[in-house]
Structure formats: C-alpha cells, structure tokens
Amino acid sequence: MRLPDPRRLIPRPQDFTSRLRGPEVTARVGLWLGITFFLAFVTGLYSHFAQDNPTWLTLPTRPEWLYRVTQGVHLIAGSAAVPLLLVKLWSVFPKLFERLDLLHVRRLGVQLAERASITLLVLAAIFQLVTGLANSSQWYPWAFSFRSAHYAVAWVAIGSLALHIAVKLPVIRDALTGSVDAGLRSDDTDAERATSPHPGESVPRTGPVTAGLSRRGLLRATWLATGVVVLSTAGASVPWLRRVSIFAVRSGDGPQGVPINTSAVAAKVVPAATSPSYTLEVTHKDRSATFTLADLRSMPQTTATLPIACVEGWSASGEWTGVRVSHLLDQLGAPAEADVTVESLQRDGPFTVTSLPRQFARDPLTLLALELNGETLSIDHGFPVGSSRRLVRAFCRPSGSAASR
Amino acid sequence: MRTVRSILGLAGVGLAAVGLWKLLGQDGADLRDALLWLVGGAVVHDAMLAPVVVLVGAVVMRVLPVWARMPVVAGFVVLGSATLMALPVLGRFGAREDNPTLLDRDYVGGWLVLALLTTLGVAVGSWWQRRQSASRGDEDNPGGDRAHDVPAADGNGFRAARAAAEGQSGT
DSSP: OOOOOHHHHSOOGGGBOOTTOSHHHHHHHHHHHHHHHHHHHHHHHHHHHHHHOOTTOOOOOOSTTHHHHHHHHHHHHHHHHHHHHHHHHHHHGGGGGOOOOTTOHHHHHHHHHHHHHHHHHHHHHHHHHHHHHHHHTTOOOSSSOHHHHHHHHHHHHHHHHHHHHHHHHHHHHHHHHSOTTTTOOGGGSOGGGOOOSSTTOSSOSSSOSSTTOOHHHHHHHHHHHHHHHHHHHGGGTOGGGTTTOTTOSOOSOOGGGSOOSSOHHHHTOHHHHHOTTOEEEEEETTEEEEEEHHHHHHSOOEEEEEEEEOTTSOEEEEEEEEEEHHHHHHHHTOOTTOOEEEEESOOSSTTSEEEEOHHHHTOTTOEEEEEETTEEOOGGGTSSOEEOOSSSSOOSSOOEEEEEO | OHHHHHHHHHHHHHHHHHHHHHHHTSOHHHHHHHHHHHHHHHHIIIIIIHHHHHHHHHHHHHHSOHHHHHHHHHHHHHHHHHHHHHHHHHTTTTOBTTBTTTTOSOHHHHHHHHHHHHHHHHHHHHHHHHHHHHHHHHHHOGGGGGGGGSOOSOOSSBHHHHHHHTTOSOO
16 A cells, blocks of 8 residues: 655645635735724723723713723624634635745744744634634633633733834735736636646646635635624624524523623522621721622612613613612711722622722712612513613622722 | 845744744743644644645535535635634533523524525525526536536535545555
C-alpha cells in the first residue's frame, strides 16, 4: 500500500482554488465586521461602566432608554458579526497554511509578528462571539467569570483589530476602491464557459474554477445572512421584531407582562422576600430608619413607564409604581451628593450589592417599585420592592436595604 | 497614511496589552479555563468547521449544475451561519425550570421555518439562474445549456484532499 506523501497532507495556500477568495471579498466583509466589533466594544464598555460606576465617570440619567438602546446595539452587533466573521475567515483560510521563511531571519521575524497578531485577533473574535451568545441565553459551560473574561478579551479583540487594520490599510484601500472582480479573468465569471477542456483530468491547471459563482453573489449572500441573523435575534430588545425573531432568547412574555431575568427561586430569596417581618433599612452615617411594606405603601407613590434592560442584552418596558428613592433619602436628611448602595436580599452572586450614584439616587424617576403594570410586584420581579433604576440592568434581586454614604 | 497607520498600530498594541494584562490577572483556574476556550474556539473553527465548508464547496462544484451553484452557496451561508449562531437557543442549554420566561420560544420550529424558507429561496434562485443562462446561452453560446453535464473544472476545495482521496501521492 502506498501512503500519501505526508507533506501533501497539509495543504498549501495554492491548493485552495476558489477564485472567490481575495482581498476584494475580505476587505468588504471585513469593513462591516470591523464596524460590528467597534459597536459591540463601545456599547459593552458602556455597560461595564454602568455596572461599575467608576468614580471618575458620571453617567447620564437621561434619556432613560439609553441603556436599553446600547444593550440592543450590543446584541445586534454581536449577532451580525457571526456570518461576517465566518465568511471573512473562509476568505483568508488558505493563509493559515502559508509556510514560514525559516532561512530568512528578517522575513521570518515579520511573518511571526504578523502571525501572532492575527492569531490573537482570531482567538479573541471567536471567543467574544461564542461567550457572548452563550451568555445571552444564560448558558455558562465554563468555569471562568463571564463578565471579567468577556471584558478582558474585548480589549484584546479591539486592540488586535486596530493593529490588523493598520497593517492591512494599503490592501484594504486598494480592495475597496477597486472592482469586486479584480484579478479575475473574464471567463471566470462567465457561467456559460464552464466546461473544462479536459473533463476527465482530475486536476486541471487552467480554466475557470468557480463557474456559476461570483464574488458579488457571495457578498450578497453574506449581507442576506447578516440580515437574517439580526432579524432572528433582535426581538429580545426591539419589541416590534418579536414575531420574526425566531431565535430571540425571550418572547417578551412574563408575569405582569415583563420577562424574568433571575427567578426568586434561583436567587434563593423566597423566604426573606415573603417574610411578614420584611423591613427596608435606610442608613446615612449614624442615622438609620426602617420601613415596613405598609410604611412604603402609605408614602407618596409615583408611576412611570420605564424600560428594564439586562446585562444579558434583552429589555422590556413596564409601568412601575413606587416610592422615589430621593423621598426616602430626604426622610433621613441625606445630602444631595450622597451616593447610595443597594443591598439585595440575595446573599450570593455578583449583584448582591449595587451602587446607585448620586445623580440616579436623586432622579425623580428612580423608584423603589411596589407595583408593575398595575399589580403588586411579582416575587420574580423583586417583591417586596424593586428598584427601577433605568440605567443599569434589571436589578436581578433588588430588594433589601439601602444605605447612603 | 503612514502616520495614521503608525498611530492605529501603536494604539492597537496598547489596547491589546491592556486586555492581555486584564486577562492574565485572572485567578489560576479561571485563567486556564479562559485560555482553553480561547484556543478551543479557533481550533474548532480551523480544524473542524473550515474543512467541512471547503468540502461542501468541492461537492457544490463537482455535483451541482452551474445554475444551481450560487443559490445553493447562498442558502448554505444563510442557513449555516444562522444555525451556528442559534446553537445555544436550539439546545436550550441555559433553560431553567424556575424561569419560564427564559428561552420560551419554539426554537426548533423556528429553525424549520427558516430552513424551509431557505430551501424555497434556493429553488426559486436556481430556477431563475437556469432561465437566465438558457436565454443568454441562446444568444452567444448554444452549448452553454449543457454546462452542467460536464464535470466541473475543479472544486472549491483543495487539491490535496482530492489527491489523497483518490490515492495519489503527489500532483
């Protein structure tokens, strides 16, 4: 038995014969892929800061739908990047098999540097899409913290992307300003002359190799695929797309017309939340006050239609009724510049303690919600009290005590 | 141009360094797992997904008539990428009994509808292409209609795979 030559088992770039590949396709798909990654990076950064509330940054409290929009853009950009990345990687796949110039030290150095930067970019890009999509469906098949890993790799992705664009800029410019069909012979695009001169020959050296296919057609298919994946997922944040969003992580239904992010059972707060002795404790320095549910209900109530947007990307709108946080702070005589820390009844998890910077604490639309859409807040929405802080993700378990510092 | 490239390149190196520093600052077990997923994603793409796509390309070029190729490739791009993107919801891996509002759609049903629409689109596209090529063929290439009877010049794939498959040791 004759074994194939092992050197032939690993293909060489020239073994890939499709004439669809080329900078003309790569640059056009890459342009849109770059745009989606940039949008995802910026909106992701915003979400990160909205949760962290770094002291050097004052986030705006208006418009109240801002976080809903940035989260929607993040989700849509991430989905759109899937077909774009797949086609982009396909278009450069032969380059994976380029051999290194082992004998030419200087060229080898350049090659290794380019390989390293592209490897970093590909690893980071795939990682971001895979972990982001899994997170949006609340699936965590790994041990690391999604948030910190996705955040760290986002910097790697955007940095190696900027470097990649810098390296390839001349190629990109030439490809984008030139014709899509650059480098093709006229008969390459002509389906009518698809006949091989030697039909029986297994490896013809000449002749059109992609008869029937065209770069334009491939690009159109890519845009179509991008549109399809966007429509199929965007309904989780764009209500009027719900019906066509066959892959949206939520239909938008739920108790009191709003989906649940984390159930009370999952947050292990059912006993504490349903306890008749529940009280809300508000402290400022050495002063402190406790409020029962009846106390809160007897206070002036405010009703507002506000969006709830989650870190996982989905959002919904609801009519929340409750006590203004600023009203509670006034009862204690807390000054306007006091930031608030909200402690959840939930004992473990990343959102047990959340900060409410002063501009949000004092905003007339920041409520400790007692009702949602005209009914007493369901336990899965944060009964007894939920904080409808507009900016940050749905407070998954927002009830508990509030302390101002 | 040179300045723009230098600034962009340096900024890129800086940003990537920030990311690597943040990544490597994770705890040992977390870091190992994150690195595993980083490398794993690319390995799954390069060693499994990409060869399958190359093979599909080769099959398209060898088996399908010319007029069906572009529609089939377009359908493959659409349905393939949508399916990959939808794997987490199709598998409902994140579903929880205590949260009926999460993953609360019929995803497999939705996928079947998408697959049906894609198939319809491919069929209509092929019919259209065939009509186009037939009418064009009448004008300047009477034999063009027979193009699909002749084996394609070469696949979308690579020769080594074919050579290996046909038991040849070289070109």
